[in-house]
Each structure stands twice: as C-alpha cells, then as structure tokens.
Amino acid sequence: MYTIKDVAKMAGVSTSTVSRALSGNIPVNDDTKKRVFDAVKQLNYKPNFLAKGLKEGRSSAIGLIIPDIRNPIFPALARGVEDTARNSGFNVIFCNSDENIENEIESVNMLKNRLVDGFIFATASVDCQHIHQLRDENIPVVLMVRNIEELFDAVVTNNFEASYHAVKYLIDRGLKKIAIINGRLNLSLYRERYAGYKKALEDHGIDFSQEICFNCSTADANCYNIVKNYFATHRDIEGVFATNDLRAIEAIRAIKDAGLRVPADVSVVGFDDIQISSLLDPQLTTVAQPLYEMGKLAVEKLIKIIDEKGKRKQKPEIDVVESKLIIRNSTI
Missing domain, CATH: 1.10.260.40 (lambda repressor-like DNA-binding domains)
Incomplete structure (x- = not known):
C-alpha cells in the first residue's frame, strides 16, 4: 500500500x-x-481520512438519526441532508432508531466513536438527556421535524398553524363533526397538531369531543380498526383530520369498508403530502411540507455551527418552513 x-x-x-x-x-x-x-x-x-481527521480535529462526517427510513417522509428529508452535505464536502452516516430511545442512544455513542462532526436528529422521544449531553460537550446538534422545547437549533414546520388551517378548511366547507386521528402526544409535532385542531374548533364555536379523538402510534391495522369500529356504530362524523398521511390512508380504507363514501359522506385531510397521497382513489387532500428543503436547511445550519467550533449561542435558532394545504378529491 x-x-x-x-x-x-x-x-x-x-x-x-x-x-x-x-x-x-x-x-x-x-x-x-x-x-x-x-x-x-x-x-x-x-x-487516511481518519488520521487526517484526528490531526485536524474534524472528520467531515455527519450523523443523521431518524426513526425509520421506511416512513415515507424520511427518504426525502434524508436525501436533502445527503445531497447538501456531499456538496459541502461532508459524508453522512445515518441510523434508524425505530422510535426506540435505547437504539437512539446506542447510535449516538457509535457515531461519537467515529468522531462525527455533528448530529442531525428526528428524535424518538422528549426524553433526550443524550442530546443535552452532546450540547454540553459542545458537539453540534440540529433537530429536524421534531423539536424539543425550543432548546436546540431546529428546522420545523409550524404544526399548530398548519393543522389549524386544515381543520378550518373543513369547517368552511360546512362540516361540524370533525374527528382527529393523532399520534403519540409525547412528540411535540403531534401535540402541536392536536392543539391546532382544538383551537380551530373553538374559534368557530364547535364543541370539542374527546370521543372522536383517536390515537394511533403508527399507521397500521390498529388505526384501521379504531376508525372502522367507530363507524360500525356511529354515522355522525362528517370530516377526519389525520396528523399524517399514513393515518389518513387507513382512515379512508376503514370508512369505505364501513360502507361510507369519501368525500360524499366523510371528508378526509392528511398531513405530509407523501408521494402516494396523489395516487390514491380518491386523491388525498393534505398539508404539504417541503421535506427535501428541510433536510437541506438542517445541514446548512449544522455546518455553520461546526465551522463556529460548536460555540453555543445564547438562544437557539429555529427555522420554521412554510407548509401548504393541497386540495384534492378526498374533500371535494
């Protein structure tokens, strides 16, 4: 050699x-x-880039930790991260946490041993002492999609506002009995989307009902069964706001299997605008997030922190990207 x-x-x-x-x-x-x-x-x-990195105090590598690459929102985010990192001379090492905090901590330790220059997280939990520890060690961290009490630099959507306008759209169409299908409330994005839903009802004089707030940790048979079981004995829901597109897809399937029509009997709105949402029958009305752009912004923010040697700012910088309600056939 x-x-x-x-x-x-x-x-x-x-x-x-x-x-x-x-x-x-x-x-x-x-x-x-x-x-x-x-x-x-x-x-x-x-x-020998490892030796070079040890000498220069940087590895030109970034750690990206996401819940599950099979979730349709994360490939676009990851691609935005990787393309931008590569164009800036960085490699990306990505790990799946599988929504498990122990897996996330294990990945952090592995990536620290590989001397990555910084981390981008879509973290699995608000229980994030390992992320606080990175900050205390002056290791650069940027959060993406999921924020933690505005303590770290982040790139996020205004989930409250986006959800408010999605539910307001249903109300403006004359619907009053509007259900929500939500995720785990220990994640900030689902708490914010839930709050936006409730505020839209309140501002338009519609009573909030816990009975039609359905929680599904993932878009799976459990989500389908919850919705279908409700419609087996109730026919009063006029609209459904699902806090991601996968839940919306399961809701549409359950509504149809209960003998109802979308949107003639029940209108459905999702969140994320994943690729399949425009291929469904009916096509899904949904809130679109600029996922690739969010990944790009997260890397640019992280590299800026790396270049500043991880110097902690007095106040974290949180970039809030604009979302857009895409109207399709599931509501018209």
Missing part, C-alpha cells in the same frame, strides 16, 4: 505540499497540483 511519501517522491514535491494539494484549502500552483494528482491516480493512493 502506497503512502503519502510515495506520492511526494513521484510528484517531486514534499509531503506537506501533497497534503496542501489534497486538502483543497490552501493554494497550490496548477502545475504542482497536476503532478500530485497524477501521482495519486497512478499509485491509486487513498488518503
């Missing part, structure tokens, strides 16, 4: 000149740079 000394010898330069040419951060004249890169190519030399 060839070393940097072999490259220097073939190129007729010093090892420090090879390092400067390969780093791209220090000017080297074009002729010298060409000789160095020709030697690298001829010898098939592979720089």
Whole structure:
C-alpha cells in the first residue's frame, strides 16, 4: 500500500505540499497540483481520512438519526441532508432508531466513536438527556421535524398553524363533526397538531369531543380498526383530520369498508403530502411540507455551527418552513 511519501517522491514535491494539494484549502500552483494528482491516480493512493481527521480535529462526517427510513417522509428529508452535505464536502452516516430511545442512544455513542462532526436528529422521544449531553460537550446538534422545547437549533414546520388551517378548511366547507386521528402526544409535532385542531374548533364555536379523538402510534391495522369500529356504530362524523398521511390512508380504507363514501359522506385531510397521497382513489387532500428543503436547511445550519467550533449561542435558532394545504378529491 502506497503512502503519502510515495506520492511526494513521484510528484517531486514534499509531503506537506501533497497534503496542501489534497486538502483543497490552501493554494497550490496548477502545475504542482497536476503532478500530485497524477501521482495519486497512478499509485491509486487513498488518503487516511481518519488520521487526517484526528490531526485536524474534524472528520467531515455527519450523523443523521431518524426513526425509520421506511416512513415515507424520511427518504426525502434524508436525501436533502445527503445531497447538501456531499456538496459541502461532508459524508453522512445515518441510523434508524425505530422510535426506540435505547437504539437512539446506542447510535449516538457509535457515531461519537467515529468522531462525527455533528448530529442531525428526528428524535424518538422528549426524553433526550443524550442530546443535552452532546450540547454540553459542545458537539453540534440540529433537530429536524421534531423539536424539543425550543432548546436546540431546529428546522420545523409550524404544526399548530398548519393543522389549524386544515381543520378550518373543513369547517368552511360546512362540516361540524370533525374527528382527529393523532399520534403519540409525547412528540411535540403531534401535540402541536392536536392543539391546532382544538383551537380551530373553538374559534368557530364547535364543541370539542374527546370521543372522536383517536390515537394511533403508527399507521397500521390498529388505526384501521379504531376508525372502522367507530363507524360500525356511529354515522355522525362528517370530516377526519389525520396528523399524517399514513393515518389518513387507513382512515379512508376503514370508512369505505364501513360502507361510507369519501368525500360524499366523510371528508378526509392528511398531513405530509407523501408521494402516494396523489395516487390514491380518491386523491388525498393534505398539508404539504417541503421535506427535501428541510433536510437541506438542517445541514446548512449544522455546518455553520461546526465551522463556529460548536460555540453555543445564547438562544437557539429555529427555522420554521412554510407548509401548504393541497386540495384534492378526498374533500371535494
């Protein structure tokens, strides 16, 4: 295996000149740079980036921890992270937490051992002492999609406002009995979407009913059964606001299987605008988040913190991206 000394010898330069040419951060004249890169190519030399990282105090790697890449919102987020990181000279190591805090902590420890320069989280829980510890160690952290009490830099949607307007849209269409299908309330985004739902009802003089607030931790048979069982004995719900598209899809299936029509009998609104939402029958009205852009912004924010050597700000910077209600056939 060839070393940097072999490259220097073939190129007729010093090892420090090879390092400067390969780093791209220090000017080297074009002729010298060409000789160095020709030697690298001829010898098939592979720089030791770990050793380089130890020497420079950075690895040019970012840790991305998400709940589950199979969840349709996360591929777009992850792609935004990876594309932007790559264009900025960073690699991304991503881990699935499977919505399990122990898995998340294990991933954090593994990535710390790999000397990543910073972390991007869509965290599994509000129980986040491991994230506080990273901050205390001056390791850069940015949260994405899921915020934690506005204690960290983050890129999020205004979930309260988006949900408020989604429910208001149903009310403006003359609907009064509007159910919500929500996720785990220990996650801030679902608490905020729930609060937006309740506020829209309150502002329009519609009584809130706990009976038609359904909670599903995931979009699975449990969600389908909860909705179908309700409609087996009740036919009074006119609209459903689901706090993600997967729950909305299960709701539509359950409503149809209960012998009702969407939207003639029950209108359904989702949240996220995942790709399949426009391919359903009927196509799903939903709140669209700019997922790729959120991933891009998260990386840009993290790299800025890394370049500032993890210096803690007096107040975290939270970027709130705009969402948009996409009207489709599940409500018209």
